[in-house]
Amino acid sequence: MAEPILEIRNLSKHFGALRATDDVSLNLRPGEIHALIGPNGAGKSTLIHQIAGTLKPSAGTIRFLGRDIGGLGVPERTRLGLGRTFQISSLTPEFSALRNVMLAVQARQGTSFRFFRPVMGDRSLTEPAMAMLERVGLADRAEIPAGELSHGERRQLEIAIALALGSKTFLLDEPMAGMDSEGSKTLTGFLDALRHEAPILLVEHDMDAVFALADRISVLVYGRIIATGTVDEVRTDPEVRRAYLGEEA
Numbered sequence: 001m002a003e004p005i006l007e008i009r010n011l012s013k014h015f016g017a018l019r020a021t022d023d024v025s026l027n028l029r030p031g032e033i034h035a036l037i038g039p040n041g042a043g044k045s046t047l048i049h050q051i052a053g054t055l056k057p058s059a060g061t062i063r064f065l066g067r068d069i070g071g072l073g074v075p076e077r078t079r080l081g082l083g084r085t086f087q088i089s090s091l092t093p094e095f096s097a098l099r100n101v102m103l104a105v106q107a108r109q110g111t112s113f114r115f116f117r118p119v120m121g122d123r124s125l126t127e128p129a130m131a132m133l134e135r136v137g138l139a140d141r142a143e144i145p146a147g148e149l150s151h152g153e154r155r156q157l158e159i160a161i162a163l164a165l166g167s168k169t170f171l172l173d174e175p176m177a178g179m180d181s182e183g184s185k186t187l188t189g190f191l192d193a194l195r196h197e198a199p200i201l202l203v204e205h206d207m208d209a210v211f212a213l214a215d216r217i218s219v220l221v222y223g224r225i226i227a228t229g230t231v232d233e234v235r236t237d238p239e240v241r242r243a244y245l246g247e248e249a
């Protein structure tokens, strides 16, 4: 089996007496979508924050591409290729989709000294940025201001930006939140293809999306993983049914 890209071992986060994550171990393999599900307050976002570097773990290790990243800050983790998206603030709403991606290409190239040149005419920026928009299926929306894109399109744009910044893995925290069923269907199709570019750790409450997408699911309850397995294994696990899925499973 391929080496995991991301390996979490015995990760915990304590807020006073509360164990928001408690001895969590999981991994993410190349090409997979690993979904993390669980009731409200189970610790899913806390876990994502710990991996992204915005929360310091109380204990445990995080290895990314074979390297212990526990001591690294957010920018260093991003530079290594750990992509966290869906922070809407990363988009400049009045700039076109293309220009938003060009800024990321420029940041990656470290060419901000070119500010005095007309950026939109710079083919070393427009061409890779266009290629990125094509990869995420937004090429025909290149000229539309980011603020006028649909909810789902903005998420695709954020992924294009993350790819332009060199992301090799994605941590996605509730990407379907606030979407109608049409939007979440489109985004599901998009994430399905994205996994082959970069594996995804997906926190999501939309169970249709999770069951359609996940290669594996881990179920988090009160900060602990109570089961990890395929969709079928998790759906039929008695403890998961009792603790989370209930009779609807």
Ligand SMILES: Nc1ncnc2c1ncn2[C@@H]1O[C@H](COP(=O)(O)OP(=O)(O)OP(=O)(O)O)[C@@H](O)[C@H]1O
Pocket: 015, 018, 020, 038, 039, 040, 041, 042, 043, 044, 045, 046, 047
């Ligand atoms: N900064 C913090 N200080 C204290 N407690 C916190 C903090 N952040 C989260 N918690 C607590 O940790 C627990 C886990 O919260 P977390 O947001 O990780 O859960 P979640 O599984 O993402 O929930 P949801 O599905 O509702 O987003 C909760 O009890 C929450 O109140």
